[in-house]
Amino acid sequence: MPFSMHTHTCGELRRGDIGTEVTLTGWVWRRRDHGSLIFVDLRDRAGFTQLQFDPDVCEEEAFRAAETMRTEWPILVRGVVCPRPDDQINESMVTGEIEVHVKSMEILNTSKTPAFQIEDHVEVSEDIRLRYRYLDIRRPKMMDNLKLRSDFTFALRQALHDRLFMEVETPALFKSTPEGARDFIVPSRLQPGRFYALPQSPQLLKQLLMVGGVERYYQVAKCFRDEDLRADRQPEFTQVDVEMSFVDQDDVMGALEDVLHEALGKMGVDMPTPLRRMQYWDAMDTYGSDKPDTRxxxxxxxxxxxxxxxxxxxxxxxxxxxxxxxxxxxxxxxxxxxxxxxxxxxxxxxxxxxxxxxxxxxxxxxxxxxxxxxxxxxxxxxxxxxxxxxxxxxxxxxxxxxxxxxxxxxxxxxxxxxxxxxxxREGHDFLWVVNFPLLHWDEETQRYEAEHQPFTLPTETDPKKIMEHPLEVGSYTYDFVMDGFEAGGGGMRIHNAEMQMAILKMLGFSEESAKEQFGFVMEALEFGAPPMGGFALGLDRVCMLLAGADSIREVMAFPKTTSGSDLMSDAPSVVSPAQLKEVALSTLQ
Amino acid sequence: MPFSMHTHTCGELRRGDIGTEVTLTGWVWRRRDHGSLIFVDLRDRAGFTQLQFDPDVCEEEAFRAAETMRTEWPILVRGVVCPRPDDQINESMVTGEIEVHVKSMEILNTSKTPAFQIEDHVEVSEDIRLRYRYLDIRRPKMMDNLKLRSDFTFALRQALHDRLFMEVETPALFKSTPEGARDFIVPSRLQPGRFYALPQSPQLLKQLLMVGGVERYYQVAKCFRDEDLRADRQPEFTQVDVEMSFVDQDDVMGALEDVLHEALGKMGVDMPTPLRRMQYWDAMDTYGSDKPDTRxxxxxxxxxxxxxxxxxxxxxxxxxxxxxxxxxxxxxxxxxxxxxxxxxxxxxxxxxxxxxxxxxxxxxxxxxxxxxxxxxxxxxxxxxxxxxxxxxxxxxxxxxxxxxxxxxxxxxxxxxxxxxxxxxREGHDFLWVVNFPLLHWDEETQRYEAEHQPFTLPTETDPKKIMEHPLEVGSYTYDFVMDGFEAGGGGMRIHNAEMQMAILKMLGFSEESAKEQFGFVMEALEFGAPPMGGFALGLDRVCMLLAGADSIREVMAFPKTTSGSDLMSDAPSVVSPAQLKEVALSTLQ
CATH class of the missing domain: 3.30.1360.30 (GAD-like domain)
Structure with missing residues (x-):
């Protein structure tokens, strides 16, 4: 890589490079001291290269340093690429045919002994891994997971950008609308007693962007839900958020298939298109799930x-x-x-x-x-x-x-x-589940709840008929199901203020509370809102499935524990009384 | 565009398309009723196209609808591209040689009369624009600004991705370290009495990623500062955040020049490289500014x-x-x-x-x-x-x-x-200002403060000498100056725990408070931290300069007022007593 201390990465040298003078940087991974010769496997993000320190070839100082240095020290070495002796060729290693005969070395830093070995298969509790996450991500599997996520995210962005989707950033400090999950709230210092909320999704804002004429929007958006973190949930997660206007449902699903096909293809995964579409009730009746694994x-x-x-x-x-x-x-x-x-x-x-x-x-x-x-x-x-x-x-x-x-x-x-x-369950399984019911009856709250969300367009256009037989009304909805997980979901949106108000009332809102929480959206719908629909892809989950991991924490750099803690920095933490006073708050005892 | 109701955008039809049957969608922009003929300029994200409704060509229903429809109604029309009569050719309009003779039309929605006209030059207060932002962004100039931002952001991502930078998402819910500006804090429900902070930048986390071996990191990162919003500041802003390891300062600056040259080039801006480097004191003595406009x-x-x-x-x-x-x-x-x-x-x-x-x-x-x-x-x-x-x-x-x-x-x-x-001041002006002092003496607080930030690598390697002549010590720092604005800044980082502790003590931290706030970073440095450095580009500001705008609000979809309000949704807002109780807080009266 140019713009680096090294000339090559530890993953790229091959037989064809023999004779080349190289400079490598990385961490001492494994070290074998044979007395007259010292071998070191040097590790960087790209892989491993075997170094040989031979006192006849190497500067004396470097050899002496090689005798005393320890695992996980970062070093820089200069040397020549040489063939390994035939009996030392390691065919399970892509650089296994060569080794670098070191001439000189710089010790860039020392290291304490890590709490666990930097190996893919290491028996250590997840708490320890998270406590020392900066060591954990040195493990090749974790590094590959992060790279996969970066590559897949970029592939999605590229596919969207090429199809004229505009990336628009929506605010993280927004209005609290405690529908669905619980909001994280953020006290305002400039307006004491008032609070922002971190968005559960950019749903309302992307609808406003459609009213504003953006036509094709996307954002890789951080979303927040203050839920109990049982199972594989995180307080913040990422969705690839998409919205389109002047479209029907087939347009949206077609665009998404096209984008996903291309992006997955770049990850070596063939998703055949058009995707199978399964009606919600067929999925439920045949597989007992609205996210069936049909493998x-x-x-x-x-x-x-x-x-x-x-x-x-x-x-x-x-x-x-x-x-x-x-x-x-x-x-x-x-x-x-x-x-x-x-x-x-x-x-x-x-x-x-x-x-x-x-x-x-x-x-x-x-x-x-x-x-x-x-x-x-x-x-x-x-x-x-x-x-x-x-x-x-x-x-x-x-x-x-x-x-x-x-x-x-x-x-x-x-x-x-x-x-x-x-x-x-081999390979990957992709399908759409479509046409969810608009509403379901919630026994606990004794009211109708939106099956997808309150802005979903019903297949019935007459509000009166919806009120008469609410549970029989379908909706323009489509979930993207991958390997038995709900990997994404979307729908067409209501673009008529009256219909929106009627649905909110069905969901138990009074006219007043509906206006208080969603009045700005309904007002926007009155200014020429176009037909619109969209989608959100659960990026963490899809990356998890692509990586063959069993938790989204394996594809996140710094996940939190089930109590919402970051074990490295000890967040959340106590703040000073002055900080609290500035936002006009006190803690309850 | 495929996957749309329309066959063409309103910006693309030309003389060569004459005779083509097209379907267009968009908003009624201007409407001129000549009795026997009705002309409408239809507007979408891409531009304008003139429609002609002629009762001899057009379905009767469509003509009657055209008589009554109003500006800002979204419509769909089907028709044929025709040449305009010679005396009606409009050379100031890219579609000015043609018009579409409408055959049929669908009214997709109606619209109330907007609070202001959807024109580029419209006399209306910014408060009204923000209150109806979804109308404001229909204005061609605002739409162009959002598109510029999307394109430039993508160009930066592409340049970074092509140079093997990995995009890593760092958490938004992190630890409060009230150094520098004031943190926004987020109460934890699962751990009552404790708080997350929204990051002022991903600085500490990106350093940990370098310790973790990521080598080349980037992120288009949302950052938060709870400051008084005088001048052109926003509580949340976006930086293109970069960090590299196994590098020296020239590597980092070289990589950034390369990336910026490529991305700006795609926006039609030639930034010659290598960029001029001006020493901090030369900039101060010659221009009286560390971000001089040298035009x-x-x-x-x-x-x-x-x-x-x-x-x-x-x-x-x-x-x-x-x-x-x-x-x-x-x-x-x-x-x-x-x-x-x-x-x-x-x-x-x-x-x-x-x-x-x-x-x-x-x-x-x-x-x-x-x-x-x-x-x-x-x-x-x-x-x-x-x-x-x-x-x-x-x-x-x-x-x-x-x-x-x-x-x-x-x-x-x-x-x-x-x-x-x-x-x-014509064209754009780019330069580096380098080698900022490590520290300055703050008269108000009566202590040394970091000129850049507390993790900056000094040019002096002996902590003792730094303590003896603190104000004379330089640092490995570089600000990217564009048109007299600090458009970005960066530096090499301390990768040695003892040096980091010495600097924090210089800045007035006790050993205890330094450990409490930054102990996890210093601990990480002890596990083989490599040499590292990075940079953050102020995306809002650079987009503002590229757009020729005079405020970052012109390149943000939903900015806030100086009191931190979103005028559309009325955020921040009051939350319910139950919501406060859940996070164990009460408001002070």
């Missing part, structure tokens, strides 16, 4: 009609009730499990909302284990075997509930069984 | 020696004092001003720290007006004329102070006089 089967089957005359009261009762369903999945291979192990699946099913879990295990010897099979007629059994494609060793699991609950329980079980049975 | 002269001259034997006691006294200087500038053209007007310059000089302002006005008729010239000998007068290159009509202004104060006063006056006299 494996284990689909949900509706077996209600098989049991319409069953002796088994639970099934017969459900079959007779038009709101109830009997659905099943076939977990192939689990039919050989011990009864006690199968029984424990009931507890798993409860976590997905089931009251219990009926099952039939088809043993390899042709026998059947099941608490309920005694009630089944031969005809029912035959019908079940046929519908579920039963073979010896299969385990059929049932859910008996309303449609959505059946789907959710068996969707959860499908995913659980796939993990437990280690079902193969 | 015009009016340099500062040291005239102390001319007055060593002066009858004028103030001058003679200064000449005799080794710490005092007599310096002057020649404001050509202002020598014709009335005495009263010249006298008023004294008030201006006071704003730059002067106690008063001595002057000599050389009248066109050969006479001289000055309160002090009566004390000057012929020899002194001759010396002054020669040194200052005096011609009739010149005004020579003096400062009599210590070196730095002279520089600051006359630097301020130089800039003021250039503005008042409307001195020509």
């Amino acid at each position: 494996y089967g284990m689909e949900l089957h509706d077996v209600t009609s098989i049991f319409s005359k069953s002796q088994f009261k639970l099934f017969a009762g459900a079959a007779a009730d038009p709101n109830m369903y009997i659905k099943a999945i076939n977990a192939k291979g689990a039919g050989t499990w011990a009864r006690s192990k199968i029984d424990k699946l009931g507890d798993v099913a409860k976590t997905f909302g089931a009251k219990g879990l009926a099952y039939v295990a088809f043993r390899e010897d042709g026998s059947v284990t099941s608490p309920i099979v005694k009630f089944f007629s031969d005809e029912e059994m035959e019908g079940l075997r046929a519908e579920m494609g039963v073979e010896p060793g299969d385990l059929v699991l049932f859910a008996v509930e309303s449609r959505l609950k059946c789907d959710e329980i068996l969707g959860g079980m499908r995913s659980h069984m796939a993990d437990v049975l280690d079902v193969k | 015009y002269g009016m340099e500062l001259h040291d005239v102390t020696s001319i007055f060593s034997k002066s009858q004028f006691k103030l001058f003679a006294g200064a000449a005799a004092d080794p710490n005092m200087y007599i310096k002057a500038i020649n404001a050509k053209g202002a020598g014709t001003w009335a005495r009263s007007k010249i006298d008023k310059l004294g008030d201006v000089a006071k704003t730059f720290g002067a106690k008063g302002l001595a002057y000599v006005a050389f009248r066109e008729d050969g006479s001289v007006t000055s309160p002090i010239v009566k004390f000057f000998s012929d020899e002194e007068m001759e010396g002054l004329r020669a040194e200052m290159g005096v011609e009739p009509g010149d005004l020579v202004l003096f400062a009599v102070e210590s070196r730095l104060k002279c520089d600051e006063i006359l630097g301020g006056m130089r800039s003021h006089m250039a503005d008042v006299l409307d001195v020509k």
Whole structure:
């Protein structure tokens, strides 16, 4: 690289470079002192190169320094690229055919002994890794992850820029609109008693940009949600935010497919286009999930009609009730499990909302284990075997509930069984799930909630009809599903102020509170808002999947713990009383 | 554009497109109803196209809609590109040779009458513009500014990416280290009583990335400073943040010149490289500024020696004092001003720290007006004329102070006089100002303060010598100056923990407070930190200069007022008591 102390990186020297005088910089990775010869693997961001210190070749001072230096010291060496002796060629290393015979060296700094070895596979708690994140990211795998993220982000930007999307920066200090998740708030010093909020997404602002005529907008946007950080969540995350105007839904989805195809292609991932589109209810009914992993089967089957005359009261009762369903999945291979192990699946099913879990295990010897099979007629059994494609060793699991609950329980079980049975999921899986319901009824809050968000365009254009049958109304929505994760989502937006107000009222807002929180958006819609729609890609998640990592923390430079701490700097921290007083606040005891 | 309702933009149709069937979308900009014919200028992000509605060509419904529709309604039209009659060709318009004869139309939305006309030159207060920013950015000039910013930002990213810089996102929720400006603080809900701070810059984190081996980092980073928003400041602003390791200062400056040359070149601006490098003290002594605009002269001259034997006691006294200087500038053209007007310059000089302002006005008729010239000998007068290159009509202004104060006063006056006299400053002016002092003495706080920042590498390597003569120590620093603005700045960093601690102590930190605030950085330096340096470009300011605008607000989509308000959404706003309670805070009355 030009503009550097070195002439080459530690990852690029090959047989063809033999004889070249080079200068390398990096960290001492491994050091082997053979007395008369000292070997050092030098590591930089690009890779490793073996150095040889030979007192007959090397300046005396450099040799003496090589005797005493330790791992993780940064050094600069000058030397000549030489072939390794035949018996020392390392074919698992891209620079394994050469070594650099050092002539002179500069020790650029010393290092204390790190808390853990800088190796890809190192047994150390995540807390220690985060405490010394600057050492952790020296590990080649972490460095590759950060590089992947940088490259993929740039590829997305380039694809968007080439398609005339304008990058517009929207403010991080904005208005608190505590709809959806909880806001992080920021006290204002110039206006004591008032607060900014950090944006949960640039949703409202990008809609205003469309009203403003930007037509094609994108931003790699930092978003903030003050949620409890169970599972794999972070208080701040990044989305590739897109919005378009003078478009219909196919335009937006087409543009996104085009952009994603190109950017993923640059990462060596072929995403065939056009992407498959799955209706929301098909996804739910077939996979029990609105983000199905379709790399494996284990689909949900509706077996209600098989049991319409069953002796088994639970099934017969459900079959007779038009709101109830009997659905099943076939977990192939689990039919050989011990009864006690199968029984424990009931507890798993409860976590997905089931009251219990009926099952039939088809043993390899042709026998059947099941608490309920005694009630089944031969005809029912035959019908079940046929519908579920039963073979010896299969385990059929049932859910008996309303449609959505059946789907959710068996969707959860499908995913659980796939993990437990280690079902193969090779390559990547991409699809759209489209046409989400506009609303759902929330039992807890006893009101309608937006399935996507409150600005989503319904497929029904008459507000009155929406009010009459709210749960039957669809919406112009599309989620981008990758490998069973919701990797992105979007929709067309309401561009009519009256419709927007009607929807907000459906969601339980009074006219006054709707105006207070979203009045500026509805006002903007009155000044010639064009048809618009957009999308947000979860960058952290997609990078995680591309890196083959199992947490978004593996593709973030400085993630926080589940209590929201940065273990390196000890943030959040106590601030001085003067700082608090300046923003007119006091802490509650 | 593909993936759009339209086939062409309103900026692209030319004579060569005549006969083409097109679909256009945009806003009704100007509408002229000639009864039998209706003409509409349709506006989108790309430009304007004239539409002709002729009842003989156009569907009846469309013609009737064209009769009633108003400005700023978004519409879609289908029609044929036709030549304009010869007498209607508009050469000032890129689409001025053609018009589209409309066949059919869809009214996509209506619009209320905007608070101001969507024109480039419109007399309206900035408050109204910000209140309706979504209308303001429909104005072609604002749209061009946003596009310029998007294009320039992308060009910078591309140049950095091509040179193997990795984009790494650093957290926005970090530790409060109230050094420099005031932090915005963010209360933590999960850790009541503790606070994050929004970063004033990613300085510490990018240094940790260098310790972590990233080698070349960049980020287009949102930065936050809770300062009083006088002048042209915003609470959040954007810097293009860069850091490199295994480099010396020339490597960093060379890389930046290369990147800036390429990115500016794509914006049609030729920045010749290598850039001129001006020593800090040369800039101060010659231009009275560490960010000189060198597109015009009016340099500062040291005239102390001319007055060593002066009858004028103030001058003679200064000449005799080794710490005092007599310096002057020649404001050509202002020598014709009335005495009263010249006298008023004294008030201006006071704003730059002067106690008063001595002057000599050389009248066109050969006479001289000055309160002090009566004390000057012929020899002194001759010396002054020669040194200052005096011609009739010149005004020579003096400062009599210590070196730095002279520089600051006359630097301020130089800039003021250039503005008042409307001195020509054509094209762009780029240079480096280098080698800033490490420290300066702050009279107000009565302690040393870092001239750049506390992590800057001194040119002196022995901490003891720094302590002995602190004000004489230079630093590896470089500011990028564009058109008289500090457009960016950078430096090499301390990569040794002991030196860092010594400097923090010089800056008045106790060992304990230094460790509390910066301990994690100093700890990181102990684990093999490499030599490193970096830079931050003020993106808002550079875009402002490229756009020829006079405020950074003109190149930001949603800027805030001087009281930190967003006039559209009314942020900051009051939050609910519940929201405050969740973060364990109460407001002071």
